[in-house]
Amino acid sequence: MKNYDKTKVEEGARTELHDKLHLTGAEVSVNCLPAGACVPFVHSHKQNEEIYAVIGGAGKAVIDGEEIALAAGDWLRVSPAAKRQFFAADNAELKYICIQVKAGSLEGYTSADAVI
Amino acid sequence: MKNYDKTKVEEGARTELHDKLHLTGAEVSVNCLPAGACVPFVHSHKQNEEIYAVIGGAGKAVIDGEEIALAAGDWLRVSPAAKRQFFAADNAELKYICIQVKAGSLEGYTSADAVI
Numbered sequence: 001m002k003n004y005d006k007t008k009v010e011e012g013a014r015t016e017l018h019d020k021l022h023l024t025g026a027e028v029s030v031n032c033l034p035a036g037a038c039v040p041f042v043h044s045h046k047q048n049e050e051i052y053a054v055i056g057g058a059g060k061a062v063i064d065g066e067e068i069a070l071a072a073g074d075w076l077r078v079s080p081a082a083k084r085q086f087f088a089a090d091n092a093e094l095k096y097i098c099i100q101v102k103a104g105s106l107e108g109y110t111s112a113d114a115v116i
Numbered sequence: 117m118k119n120y121d122k123t124k125v126e127e128g129a130r131t132e133l134h135d136k137l138h139l140t141g142a143e144v145s146v147n148c149l150p151a152g153a154c155v156p157f158v159h160s161h162k163q164n165e166e167i168y169a170v171i172g173g174a175g176k177a178v179i180d181g182e183e184i185a186l187a188a189g190d191w192l193r194v195s196p197a198a199k200r201q202f203f204a205a206d207n208a209e210l211k212y213i214c215i216q217v218k219a220g221s222l223e224g225y226t227s228a229d230a231v232i
Contacts (some may be wrong), residue, residue: 001160001195001197002193002195003180003195003197003198004177004179004180004184004192004193004194004195004198005192005193006184006190006191006192007190007191008189008190008191009140009189009190009191010189013132016226017167017191018222018225020191021167021191021192021193023165023167023193023222024165024219024220024221024222025164025165025194025218025219025220025221025222026141026142026167026215026217027167027222027225027226028167028169028191028215030127030205032228035173041232042232043230043231043232044231045228045229045230045231046224046230047223047224047229048222048224048225048229048230049139049141049142049145050142051133051137051139051142053144053213055171058130062122063119064119064165067163068120068122073124073125073126074122074123074124074125075122075125075133075136075137075144076120076121076122076137077120077121077137077138077139078119078120079118079119079120080168081119082120094210097169099142099144099215100222100225100226100229101142101217101221101222102141102221102223103140103141103217104140104141105140105141105217105221105222106134106139106140106141106142106143106164106216106217106218106221107218108162108164109134109143109169109216110132110143110165110216113161113162113163113216114159114160114161114162115128115129115159115160115161115162116157116158116159
């Protein structure tokens with residue numbers, strides 16, 4: 001495998017990066033829900049932890065029935081089994097990154113995994 | 117473990133999310149290099165793939181001696197063994213997210229891992 005891959009994410013509804021970047025430890029998507037829209041289903045995961053970063057706009061998540069307000073700068077970890085759904089605000093789009101990783105897969109990190 | 121965690125990332129030099137969000141499959145950091153600054157060392161990793169997202173400003177990465185221009189919207193995957201260093205532009209800060217995951221750890225994802 002090449003030592004790196006690069007791609008440019010244009011503004012749009014949804015860009016999935018696993019295949020574009022040849023990722024092996026995560027799937028990452030960049031998403032934009034228009035004002036008033038929502039992801040049209042509730043879902044959970046078998047193995048994967050999800051990490052969400054709100055990079056613009058506003059909205060909410062509903063996780064196991066609990067409403068969580070979201071605005072730019074907010075980050076969430078969601079356990080695999082939690083039932084989740086995402087909504088843009090009525091008057092603002094919701095721009096977010098979703099990172100899927102296998103729960104429990106990380107061993108060392110930062111100084112414990114780095115070679116300087 | 118709680119079914120989710122939430123945190124707000126304020127503007128600043130560097131915020132590490134592993135402990136704040138109780139992540140188990142990734143470390144994520146949100147970073148801002150001031151104009152003219154760089155990460156003051158070259159590093160590689162033992163096990164971890166890194167994924168970088170440029171969320172504002174401009175700069176460059178040097179990966180195994182190759183210069184890669186960076187601007188908002190750019191995403192990179194960097195293999196564990198690649199030697200990397202990041203630089204802000206002389207006249208712009210470089211705001212970026214760094215995601216560390218164990219290379220090869222992802223099994224199913226999206227529709228293969230979801231329960232709807």
